[in-house]
Amino acid sequence: xxxxxxxxxxxxxxxxxxxxxxxxxxxxxxxxxxxxxxxxxxxxxxxxxxxxxxxxxxxxxxxxxxxxxxxxxxxxxxxxxxxxxxxxxxxxxxxxxxxxxxxxxxxxxxxxxxxxxxxxxxxxxxxxxxxxxxxxxxxxxxxxxxxxxxxxxxxxxxxxxxxxxxxxxxxxxxxxxxxxxxxxxxxxxxxxxxxxxxxxxxxxxxxxxxxxxxxxxxxxxxxxxxxxxxxxxxxx
Amino acid sequence: xxxxxxxxxxxxxxxxxxxxxxxxxxxxxxxxxxxxxxxxxxxxxxxxxxxxxxxxxxxxxxxxxxxxxxxxxxxxxxxxxxxxxxxxxxxxxxxxxxxxxxxxxxxxxxxxxxxxxxxxxxxxxxxxxxxxxxxxxxxxxxxxxxxxxxxxxxxxxxxxxxxxxxxxxxxxxxxxxxxxxxxxxxxxxxxxx
Numbered sequence: 001x002x003x004x005x006x007x008x009x010x011x012x013x014x015x016x017x018x019x020x021x022x023x024x025x026x027x028x029x030x031x032x033x034x035x036x037x038x039x040x041x042x043x044x045x046x047x048x049x050x051x052x053x054x055x056x057x058x059x060x061x062x063x064x065x066x067x068x069x070x071x072x073x074x075x076x077x078x079x080x081x082x083x084x085x086x087x088x089x090x091x092x093x094x095x096x097x098x099x100x101x102x103x104x105x106x107x108x109x110x111x112x113x114x115x116x117x118x119x120x121x122x123x124x125x126x127x128x129x130x131x132x133x134x135x136x137x138x139x140x141x142x143x144x145x146x147x148x149x150x151x152x153x154x155x156x157x158x159x160x161x162x163x164x165x166x167x168x169x170x171x172x173x174x175x176x177x178x179x180x181x182x183x184x185x186x187x188x189x190x191x192x193x194x195x196x197x198x199x200x201x202x203x204x205x206x207x208x209x210x211x212x213x214x215x216x217x218x219x220x221x222x223x224x225x226x227x228x229x230x231x232x233x234x235x236x
Numbered sequence: 237x238x239x240x241x242x243x244x245x246x247x248x249x250x251x252x253x254x255x256x257x258x259x260x261x262x263x264x265x266x267x268x269x270x271x272x273x274x275x276x277x278x279x280x281x282x283x284x285x286x287x288x289x290x291x292x293x294x295x296x297x298x299x300x301x302x303x304x305x306x307x308x309x310x311x312x313x314x315x316x317x318x319x320x321x322x323x324x325x326x327x328x329x330x331x332x333x334x335x336x337x338x339x340x341x342x343x344x345x346x347x348x349x350x351x352x353x354x355x356x357x358x359x360x361x362x363x364x365x366x367x368x369x370x371x372x373x374x375x376x377x378x379x380x381x382x383x384x385x386x387x388x389x390x391x392x393x394x395x396x397x398x399x400x401x402x403x404x405x406x407x408x409x410x411x412x413x414x415x416x417x418x419x420x421x422x423x424x425x426x427x428x429x
Contacts, residue, residue: 009417009420012420012424013420016388016392016416016420017329017333017391017395017397018391018396018397018398018401018416019337019397019398020397020398020399024333024334028334042317046317046318046322047373047424047427048392049318049319049322049323049325049326049369050322050366050367050373051370051373051389052280052284052321052322052325052326052329053321053322053363053366053370054358054363055325055393056283057279057280057282057283058282058283058286059279059282060278060279060282060295060296060299061292061296064278064296064299064300065271065275065278067300068303069267069270069271072267072304072307222334222338223331223335223338
C-alpha cells in the first residue's frame, strides 16, 4: 500500500464522517481519480460498517416507496446515446468549431479570466478535461485556453436533474477549500480565474456537483461530485 | 447514558443471503425485488439517516435518494467485502453526511416523528445479537478508553463533525482530531490482528 499516513487518516475520517464539507468534497473528488485512496476509504467503510447493525430501526414515512419507484422508472438505465464523448486527439481548431456549434445547442458557460504570463513560452497553452465517472457515462468537457483567457464548459449528453443545477469547482491543495467556477448553463458569470496561478489552473482537479438553482448556498460543494477530471495539454 | 442497541439488522442466519439474492435480482432490473428490499430494509436505513439528519423532511428526501442509488449500484455489491446491509448503510451514511455538512450543524430540534434522541445513545456493546463482524469490532472498541469510544460512536451514529465533538466533549478541536486518529489506528490494528 503506497498511500501516505495522512491520506489514510483522511480516508478514516471520511468513512467515520468527521470531516467538514470542503474536506469531504475534496476527498470525494480525489477518490474518483486515485485508486489507492479509494481503496483506503472502502477499507475503512468496511471496518466501521458493522456498527450499522446496532442502529435501531425507525419507520420511514409511508408514502416514500411509490415516489422512489416513480423515480426509478423515470431514470434511464443506461447512459444516453447520441453525443459521443469527444476524443482528445482532435485538433484545437476543430474543437473550437464544435464548441461554438455546441454552445448554440447546449448552452456554454464562458468565463473570462486574465491569465498571468506563463513562465515559459513553450508551456502548453491549451488544455482540455473530460469530467466523467467512467467511459460509458455522460460527460462534461472543460477546456482552458491560456492565450485566449477562456474557460469553456460543455455538457456532453449530461443534464442536471430537474430543479437542480451543475456547479463547477476547481480543487487543488494550494487553494485549500474547493473554489466555485460558476454554475453551468447559467450564462457568463463574474467568477474569474485571474486569481489563480496558471500552474494551478493547469494542474488542478475539476469537479462538478449537483446544486440548487443558482449554485451552492454555502459556497462549498453540497455533496459528492458527479463529474471529476484533470486538464491535459492539447497539442495545436 | 446508554440504552441498548436493539434489533440487529439480520435477525436470522439466512437474512443476509436473502438480501444478497435481492440485490442481484435488482442488478438485473427486477422491480419486484426492489420493492421487497425496500420493505425489508427501509426502517433500518431510515434509522441511519434520521439520526444524522434529525429533520424528518430532509431525512425522507435523503432516504429516497439512497434507494435510487441502491437501484443504480446494486450490481456493484460484492458479498466478499461485507454484508448487504453494511453496504446499503454505507451508501445511506455517505449521502446523509453530505447533506448534513451542507445544510448546517446538527440541530436537536425538529426530530422525525417517533424519535426521541434525548434519551438515546446507541451502544453496540450492549447489542445482544451480533454478526461476526460486529462482534470483532465491539471487542476492539472495548479496548478504547470510554470517552474516546464515545467520540467514535457519536461520530458514527450521529454524524458529528470534529467541531461538534469538540463542543460536546469540552475539548479543543486538535485534541479531538488526535483522539480520532489514535482511536482509528488502534481499531485498524486490533481488527487486523
